[in-house]
Amino acid sequence: MPSTDWTWTHARHLLNRAGFGGRRDEITSLYRLGLDGAVDSLLRPTDRRLPQPDWLAEDKTDRRKLSKEEQKENQKLNRQRQQTLIGEWIISMIETPTPADMLRARMTFFWHGHFATSIQKVKTPHPIFAQLELFDAMAVGSYSKLLHAIVRDPAMLIYLDNTRNHRGKPNENLARELMELFSLGPGNYSESDIREGARALTGWGAGPQGFRLAARRHDSGEKTILGQTGKFDADGFVEIILQQPACAAFMIRKLWQYFAGTDPAPAVLGALAAGFRASDYDVRLAVRDILRHPKFYSEAVRGNQIKSPLQLVVGTARTLQAQVNTPKIYQRMLTLMGQAPYQPPNVKGWPSGRAWIDTTRLVTRYTFAEMIANGEIPGDVDPRRRGRRRGVQFDPYPLVNDLVAPEEIIAELTNQLLTVPPTDGEHRLLTKNLQQDLAQLAAPAAVQQAVGNLMRLPQYQLC
Amino acid sequence: MKRQDTAFHTRTDAAAASQHYISRRDFLGQGIGLLAAAGTVPAFLGSTCLALGGGGNRDRVLVVIQLSGGNDGLNTVVPFSDDAYYRARPKLAIPPQDVLRLTDELGLHPKLQPLQRLYDRGELSIVQGIGYPNPDRSHFRSIEIWHTGVADGFSSSGWLGRLFDHTCGNQHLSKSCSPTLGITVDKTLSPAFAGTSSVGIALNDAERFYRMTQVHTRSTAKSAPVASGGSQLDFLRRTALNAELAATDIRDAVRSAKSTIDYPQNAFGNSLRLIAEMIAGGLDTRVYYTSLGGFDTHANQPVQHGRLLNTLASGIEAFTQDLRASGQLNRVLGVTFSEFGRRLAENGSSGTDHGKAAPLFVFGSAVRPGIIGEHPSLSELDRGDPQFQIDFRRVYATVINDWLGVDATAVLANRYARLPLLG
Incomplete structure (x- = not known):
């Protein structure tokens, strides 16, 4: 887009999609950099790492030595550690210091959805954390390296049964998904390619210490995969996949859908895919090209994406700089909205767009708005929990600074928090409600209510 | 106790349908006047999809x-005349004298x-x-296989979701049907x-769900038109x-049909009570879904399993x-x-590990x-498990076709032989 067309609203759009949205000062800083400068700045994250669990250094206990009771305790501990790990991951997304760290977090989650894995099947915390670190480290790195890494990623090998893929007794699960979901898409390989690919993957498994290549279980014979014949192993299979023209197009389509929320036009897809392939699958370049593309700023794209639960929850918490007494509050919301991290509905990851919304999930989104406005989950009145209720707090002052007039406060809030403006009637109602609340409540509480009211607008579900 | 008399429920479908329309229109008139004034009809009010369409x-x-x-199917429907059962379960087998006998070979867990009693009533x-x-x-x-009805590969839709899709068109094209056609408690x-x-x-909880849906009206419902467009x-x-509107309908239905039957005091009993009230309250719902958890009895099975079966x-x-009292039993399966x-x-810990085939119950007037199918052989095992004989999708096909009257082949993407489940 010509640099003269670059506006504050475009910068807000960029931050909504590349990150989880942002505060006025963050949007303005991006705006001042101009389009190219803004996008480049987003691709330079800090060297921040994921929070490291304290159990990482522990010896990995050999389960065979444990009694039944100890095993049960161990399972419980593993589940707790997984949940804690996920909770800390969510908090780290909320506490991203810079917009570039947000983009990195968004890409880390993109890879989690793309290479979907579930704690319902992978029941120990170590492989989950190792996979998360992989996605975090390679968030905007090389896709080809990532694809090679995923066929030796213990969590993936467990999740897609490759630990049971043995010479003479192949299990085709990983071979199929590697092509169908991770790289090429349906229609670009045959059932025979799956069978032969599965042979190439035999013996690539996982043990308590991580990736384990069992040479005895590997089928070292000749295979024919996608027209090529040789004694391929998993890496050879991945190389053949990366040589397919369908691969770049499949990945660019998915990245475009993730950021733009629409399907790319054929010409856009063709050009971006050609660049991606020519760069040997440099994700940083692909993301840069998408975020700089004029079509990414078109009317059809802006304000037209239904926020994923993660965008909604993390974006809200981060923008409001909300504080919680436990991340479980967010985990519960994400679960009810249909996007519990590391619990995708199946290996395909989460369907997006309108699939995020049904009546029940929309009601949960209101519940979340209630929680933000009132500090706790409505109806969360289990007497056993009274006094130590899960709660959330935020200071509304930074959102509105020294504004006092209700009209101005509402205008400022909608400008920062909404991409699609409210109707005149909605705007009037928001203002009227704020006037009434200001008459009855302290100013911060009244503004908090106004934020909650604004979050119940259908517009707040869009970005 | 304000349960409506049974005459209400035996009216013709058309009358029931128009009654439904009237109550919703009334609500519209009182609650969201602007909508009516704007001439846009909310998606599901405009639809004729009060029942599963297409006949x-x-x-x-x-x-x-x-x-x-x-x-644990084997301790639910017990093969008490089979020695193999007693040999394999020295601790857990239900003693023959405790089995509630249905036939010379099979009986139910004492709990x-x-x-x-239901069996004896037919x-x-x-x-x-x-x-x-x-x-x-x-x-x-x-469970994914049971939910989707797809055993080879995965599916992003569930078997009941496809049933609704098949019968109701597509809301995204604004040809929708009532969201209350299916309710999960x-x-x-x-x-x-x-x-x-x-x-x-x-x-x-119908009241709580109602309250939650009403909160957003503070911001929007009465001040913005509901458009019928595709944005x-x-x-x-x-x-x-x-x-x-669904929450209003559900709350009104439940309020109008409060149950007076004693249910066991547990979450499962509460769920079934709520379902009975929704049914008696005249909702358009065709499928209710609820669950009872805790059956993963790897250890100390006898007490836990007995308690669960009793709850069930x-x-x-x-x-x-309850359904008999409200005159609804003949329309519920x-x-x-x-x-x-x-x-x-x-x-080794008085429990059982994950297996394969198991029986299921179908109830209603x-x-x-009776009993459909042979009890799985306990001598011809598949890696320690009794083998399955009846594909679960035959049950789905039967309830879709013979009970709900919808073409099951279209929903299940395959033809499954139906079972003689209905009288």
Whole structure:
């Protein structure tokens, strides 16, 4: 887009999609950099790492030595550690210091959805954390390296049964998904390619210490995969996949859908895919090209994406700089909205767009708005929990600074928090409600209510 | 007690339908006048999809009860004349004298007395050896197979979601149907409801669900028109209004049909009571879904399993009594299922591990009572498990076709031979 067309609203759009949205000062800083400068700045994250669990250094206990009771305790501990790990991951997304760290977090989650894995099947915390670190480290790195890494990623090998893929007794699960979901898409390989690919993957498994290549279980014979014949192993299979023209197009389509929320036009897809392939699958370049593309700023794209639960929850918490007494509050919301991290509905990851919304999930989104406005989950009145209720707090002052007039406060809030403006009637109602609340409540509480009211607008579900 | 008399429920479908329209229009008139003034009709009010369309059986209701964790089928329907059962389960086998005998070979777990009474009344059918080819012993994968009805590969839609899609058109094209066609009594919607037509409400408590849907009106409902267009915003407004109206309908239905039957005092009993009230309250719902968890009895099975079976059976008995009292029983069919059965041999900690085939129960006054299928052989095992004989999709096909009156082949993408479940 010509640099003269670059506006504050475009910068807000960029931050909504590349990150989880942002505060006025963050949007303005991006705006001042101009389009190219803004996008480049987003691709330079800090060297921040994921929070490291304290159990990482522990010896990995050999389960065979444990009694039944100890095993049960161990399972419980593993589940707790997984949940804690996920909770800390969510908090780290909320506490991203810079917009570039947000983009990195968004890409880390993109890879989690793309290479979907579930704690319902992978029941120990170590492989989950190792996979998360992989996605975090390679968030905007090389896709080809990532694809090679995923066929030796213990969590993936467990999740897609490759630990049971043995010479003479192949299990085709990983071979199929590697092509169908991770790289090429349906229609670009045959059932025979799956069978032969599965042979190439035999013996690539996982043990308590991580990736384990069992040479005895590997089928070292000749295979024919996608027209090529040789004694391929998993890496050879991945190389053949990366040589397919369908691969770049499949990945660019998915990245475009993730950021733009629409399907790319054929010409856009063709050009971006050609660049991606020519760069040997440099994700940083692909993301840069998408975020700089004029079509990414078109009317059809802006304000037209239904926020994923993660965008909604993390974006809200981060923008409001909300504080919680436990991340479980967010985990519960994400679960009810249909996007519990590391619990995708199946290996395909989460369907997006309108699939995020049904009546029940929309009601949960209101519940979340209630929680933000009132500090706790409505109806969360289990007497056993009274006094130590899960709660959330935020200071509304930074959102509105020294504004006092209700009209101005509402205008400022909608400008920062909404991409699609409210109707005149909605705007009037928001203002009227704020006037009434200001008459009855302290100013911060009244503004908090106004934020909650604004979050119940259908517009707040869009970005 | 304000339950409506049974005459209300035996009216013709058309009358019931128009009554429904009137009450919703009334609500519209009072609550969201602007909408009516704007001439836009919310998606599901404009639809004729009060019943499963396309010639379905409009007044019939299916209740699906999921027994989560893998119910031990062998200690549920007990092969008390088979020595192999007693040999494999020295600690866990139900002694012959305790079995509630149904035939010379089979009987029920002693805690299933309420189901025995149902059986004696001719309101219970037992289908044996239910499963699917190449069974998976993972809870996660196995329940996914039951939810989707797809055993080879995965599906993003559930079997009930496809049923709604097939019969209701597609809300995204604004040719929608009532979101209350399917209700899950739980915190979240059953994955079996996943589909494109946005059918399905999840709730545990009608009053609380109503309150939650009303909060947004403070910001929007009365001040913005509900457009019928295809934009994201229109879609969201329609969904919000659907939720609000559905919650109102559900609350009104439940208030009008408060149950007076004693249910067992547990969450499962409460869920069944709520379902009975929604049914008696005249909702347009065709499928209710609820679950009872805890069946993953790897250790100390006897106490836990007995307690669960008692919860299940006494809940179902109260439910059928309730439906009989409200004159609804003849239009309700209940089906239980679990993701898998358990291993024939008990393990070393007085429990059982994940297995394969298991029986399921079908109840209601419309069932053909009795036992369908042979008890799986305990000598011809598949890696320690009794083998499945009846594909679970035959049960789905039967309830879709013969109970709900919808073409099951279209929903299940395959033809499955139906079972003689209905009388």
